[in-house]
Amino acid sequence: MISSISESTDLAAVLNAEPATAEDAAETPRDWLEGIWVGGTNYPLDAEATTETLAVLADGTAAAVWSPKGQFCKGDHRTGVQFEAAHWCVADVDSWTWGSDIRGVTRDWRTVRVWDANGYSQTDQYPTLEEAQAAFKREVEEIRVSSAPQADASTVRDLLAQDDDTTLAVSLEMGSPSFSMWGGELPEGWQAVVSREDVAAELGEKPTDAEVASYLPELQELVDSASQSL
Structure with missing residues (x-):
């Protein structure tokens, strides 16, 4: 049971819930721009980025994309029988770890988090997906360079x-x-x-x-x- 939407897997799970009515089943994310209610909280959608097959939270913390039947998606749950079912899955995520979970970087749509095993965690939101993707690569490179000697x-x-x-x-x-x-x-x-x-x-x-x-x-x-x- 999803009580809040904190990441794309949560959003996908909410969208994959069984529609209450036939009218609900016919709707797309464009019909929900004012927000999706979960656990008493309203989560508005990004009016510019959201389409009929892509739902993006306005704050950039989560995005889910419609994956047609028989098509692999970015969700690692898509195996076996589930592969045959059309459903919503995470839209665009990245993850990189240095060492045995010593430090790393994750990106969920426009949200980038840098962390280490000592409890450090810094999360930043970026105005566009492209900027978040670039920031992810930049943070990975910074950790990589500082964590291993550079060969010349x-x-x-x-x-x-x-x-x-x-x-x-x-x-x-x-x-x-x-x-x-x-x-x-x-x-x-x-x-x-x-x-x-x-x-x-x-x-x-x-x-x-x-x-x-x-x-x-x-x-x-x-x-x-x-x-x-x-």
């Missing part, structure tokens, strides 16, 4: 200058994820990023600046993955 050309050059048994690793020795070059077996708690052998096999012993630059995105993904495992 010198990282690759330094690794190739080491002995053959060297591994590029990340550790928390300095209090936050940082690079270390280590020969032999890694100390406990360190995470391997990539071996010198693998980098040399992919780039050669003396790669050009262009070859190193093209390899950096792949290397950064390895760094991010290793840092999240610390």
Whole structure:
């Protein structure tokens, strides 16, 4: 039983409720612009964004879209028999987590929340969906950059200058994820990023600046993955 609408899953659940009359069943969100009553609270709809198949709360905290029969939607409940039924589901959401639920960012339509495991939580509303999407990406990038060391050309050059048994690793020795070059077996708690052998096999012993630059995105993904495992 939904007692309030705080997110898109709540809105979708309300819209999926069995219509009380045939007249109710024939209505669309455009008929409810003045608001949807739930638990004694009225939730007005966004008159500009709402259509016959899209319901958007005026404050941007939730949006639900009509998903036709047989079409997958963004709701993770859409499996098996439910896949065959037309229904309302969340319209546009995003979620990203760094590490084992250490910190992350969520977006529900125009609402973006940044949180961490220490109880920090900041929620912001944006005037448009596009601005919220851009803010989500910006917050993700800010956390990603601050949570893992950033690989550059010198990282690759330094690794190739080491002995053959060297591994590029990340550790928390300095209090936050940082690079270390280590020969032999890694100390406990360190995470391997990539071996010198693998980098040399992919780039050669003396790669050009262009070859190193093209390899950096792949290397950064390895760094991010290793840092999240610390």
